[in-house]
Amino acid sequence: MSFPIETPALQRALRDRGYAEPTAVQSAVLQPDAEERDLLVSAQTGSGKTVAYGLAFAATIMADGALPPPGAPLALIIAPTRELAIQVHAELAWLYEHTGARVVSCVGGMDPRREQRALSAGCHIVVGTPGRLQDHIERRHLDVSALKVVVLDEADEMLDLGFRDELEFILGTTPEDRRTLLFSATIAREIAALARQYQRDALRIDTVARNQPHADIDYRAVRIAAHEIEHGLVNLLRFYERGGCLVFCSTRESVRQLHGRLQERGFAVVALSGELSQTERNTALQSLRDGRARVCIATDVAARGLDLPNLDLVIHADLPTNKATLLHRSGRTGRAGRKGMCVLLVPNSRRRQAEALLASANIRATWEDPPAAEAIRARDQARLLTDPLLTEAPLDDDLAPGQDLLARFSPEIIAAALIRLYRARLPSPEDIAPPPPERPRFERSRVERAAPEGAGAPRFRSGPMVWFRADVGRRKNADPKWLLPLICRVGGVTKRDIGAIRIFDRDTKFEIAEEIAVEFLKSVTAANNPDIRIEPALDVPDAAPPRTGPQPERGPKPPWRGRPNKPGSPRPPGDKPNEQARRRRNKANNVK
The missing domain is CATH 3.40.50.300 (P-loop containing nucleotide triphosphate hydrolases)
Known part of the structure; x- marks a missing residue:
């Protein structure tokens, strides 16, 4: 046609x-x-x-x-x-x-x-x-x-x-x-x-199929600890070395920091955000289009309309806020019939949010762990074997120096030197700790629902826990309503991983599942949050004594405790409207 x-x-x-x-x-x-x-x-x-x-x-x-x-x-x-x-x-x-x-x-x-x-x-x-x-x-x-x-x-x-x-x-x-x-x-x-x-x-x-994601994009979701997001990004960029890559962050500050750190590691990277001048933004996009830069770190200013023909990979370093942002970010790849890949870096504490986001966009993503350093080195070896340096026919000017090298050194030494030179121009992969074993999706927290055997059944799930200490207590208005989200955020855990919480005058002690305690400590150390300092607890708090004996029973409410002016509410005999309010005011002011 x-x-x-x-x-x-x-x-x-x-x-x-x-x-x-x-x-x-x-x-x-x-x-x-x-x-x-x-x-x-x-x-x-x-x-x-x-x-x-x-x-x-x-x-x-x-x-x-x-x-x-x-x-x-x-x-x-x-x-x-x-x-x-x-x-x-x-x-x-x-x-x-x-x-x-x-x-x-x-x-x-x-x-x-x-x-x-x-x-x-x-x-x-x-x-x-x-x-x-x-x-x-x-x-x-x-x-x-x-x-x-x-x-x-x-x-x-x-x-x-x-x-x-x-x-x-x-x-x-x-x-x-x-x-x-x-x-x-x-x-x-x-x-x-x-x-x-x-x-x-x-x-x-x-022309849009309702509730259907882009068919030419392969979606991956990578589980990773919150403090290792940057390491996971480095390994993804090293593992998928193909075409251009667009990395999305949620703020300009994140773009600035990530751009500087990837530059220090040796990546050909540019930045794109609203704080840059138009000339700088145009230069960054042109560098990505002509291949002088392979990676672009950007805010959502790059999520709409941009056509980058050689863009094969989109990485969400920060999760999108909604379905539309997810689809528009991801739509920068897989354009005009080309296949593309979209990877979401998902901290352990935001797994449910990522699942809900993908479900709202009707996207079925493959969940996996970040690439390990060994897998990246294996890919480097495979890429070396297909590198044009080895596959292209040598020039006459190159044969004479090559024969001279063979006369002086063994082929093994020359091959090892070539591998060292090849690796020297590549950023080093990062060693990432294996994520904690994934729990069943509907596994309950340590504080379980009431057991069916009766009120006397235990409410705690058996399993080893480790105590930690936070340097905030009652004197700093410590409260589980804001402590629990803060612990989850800085530690990269979920509420399911936290057990008992005991608040004292000067500090708070809480339990973390033993299987993730080491990763939790690494995460809070890397976060270095100025609002709270978390460290292993040196002593274990005593269990709170259970309530024993009968509890005092409250008597029925007097019928006149309702609002005095509410139509139909009973009053003490002889009371006029607003009489109760007048008596309360007089009592507060010591007026007889």
């Missing part, structure tokens, strides 16, 4: 780029019933949406298959992030290369005066972010009076980022008879409301 377009210039551009057949979303927007209509399109990430709407509005802006001289723009594309806007600009530039179209980008972080000069010189298509586009319109640099089509790309992300006011301003200034093409990964309630407000008789196109 070929592209159903009649413009030779566009056909030539698609042919030069190797586009033989349209994707599902491209076929849908080029159907006869979609011509000259407003479109509301939901499509999976990586499905070719940019080319789809570039072809969809071609007939609208090209009268008789040709563009008029450049002047006020005919098409406006609004994108949520700078990176996506720059990428859309590049895609439309090659798509309309042979038509003579001028495509101008207007994004935050770039020189606005240069954009003003480009707009003043005339253009056909403008691509920009909401804030910068609104600024150009308000300053009368961007004339929207001649617009024939407006495209909202990743509309759900623009609403999530709080761009509703900017969108309403921009759409309110454009001609009412324009075409409006709205593209979004999902059509949520807010997107549908936006479509009803600004579109006319829109054609709904849905």
